[in-house]
Amino acid sequence: MSALVGSELLKLRTTRAWIGFVLAVLAVSAIGASATVGTASALDRGSTALSHDVIHSSLLAGFIAFLIGITLVTAEWRHGTITRTLLVTPRRERVLVAKELTGLMVGVVLAVLALVLVLAIAIVWLEIEGSSFGFDGHVAESILRVLLSAALWGALGVGVGAVFQSQTPALVVAILWILVVEPLVIALLGLAHVEGVGDYLPGAALASFEGGSDEGLTPWAAGAVGLCWVVAFGLAGYLRLARRDVT
């Protein structure tokens, strides 16, 4: 399995798409962290509340990991490389598991890059202003949840990619779902006074695992719900992959 994951990581590194993805994560995280620290009131400086906000300015890492996860599968169909992949590894479940693990790793790596950047910006900035970066157990947990949720996003993307198989529909539907459809559904559920159901949708679950929320599921329960979605899409994706003829 390590050989297969190594091969998947090599696939990512040997095309150029990753450069744009990484730059986007870094740019948005840097802007987010600077804006958060720059606009914080004097009272907030040094508080752990500000630290939580700084950490959450890295959240694009999860979404980008999601998109990369999707393309880990769909790019193979798009360019026909799936043929060679399956010739070397005809056991399709092994191919998908390797991609899921790669998706997890992509999420962790992107989150680490984003976190290092936002923490560096905040720590240096606050230090220069004679303040300090507020840190306690909750802040540490927040960092851990950002890492884990980005990993789940990456793996969820792999499952979604395996379900859709073709690249453009997969990316369009996934982006629309997370940014438009799911918030809309949650709003409509709210209007209909069906509270709480929306917390179980994949985007909402992973978002509250990442950032926590004041009501509804606790972060770790939301994380468990997110994991269930990862497994569900992974299984559905496996069924699609196992049955398809590669012609």
Add this chain to the structure above:
Amino acid sequence: MIEVERLTKRYGSTLAVDDLSFTVHPGRVTGFLGPNGAGKSTTLRAILGLVHPNGGRTTVLGRPYAELAHPGKQVGAVLEAFDAHPGRSGRNHLRVLATAARLPRSRVDEVLALVELTDAGRRRTKGYSLGMRQRLGLAAALLGDPEVFVLDEPANGLDPQGIRWLRDFLRSLADEGRTILISSHVLAEVAQTVDEVVIIHRGKLIRHAGMTEVEAMAEGATTVRTPESDRLASLLIQAELDVRRLDDGRLAVSGAPERVGEIAAANGVVLHELTTERATLEDIFLQLTATEEEAAA
């Protein structure tokens, strides 16, 4: 060794492969022939575990492809569609495959040199010519130094020197005792390469024969032109030869020209033309696939 047993594959209402059985033996180059759309690619993809059959089974080295211990080291394949990422260099494409198959990285440069892509290997594959793509496919097939080769129309896009090189190379692989199955829709293209042929049409087996047998079928008919064609025809039929009247009035006779000439001379028939026509391999191929078509109609 490749075994195909009663393989059947349907795409919707189209029967692509119909109860097809044949065996490919080691130490020989076996040609897999049929017109376009005969079911060759589907059969090859079924052998390689890429297509799920509706019936029957295929094995490579005694096992279904998916159950091979190290498919990357046991079977090398080139399929018709280009299967490298356009944005990845040829060398990195092979590195990805070598990593997944747990092959040493040095093997990548070896096969690149073998197919003469060492320099082009650094470039992204989107700029590759058809011939370079074909050679990159061959490099991928050779990567694991496999026992069995499955090649779908590998000569496509190769220049004459490339075809010559491929022919000699396949010959040497077969002489080492490896199993080689190579498809083509042009019999003449592989005639000099293969030891035997499996000919299919509309998903069905037409003929599995040694190349010498196929070449014997090309031993020609005699054509004869005479002003007394009706009389000569009946004389030849009396001599128990097969006679067919061609559109231009000439007669096509199954016997040797000496025999036809002797019969004509003995009966005082004037001949204006007496020729032997050696059927080309393509004629044989068309004839075999056409008779099947008539039988089906």
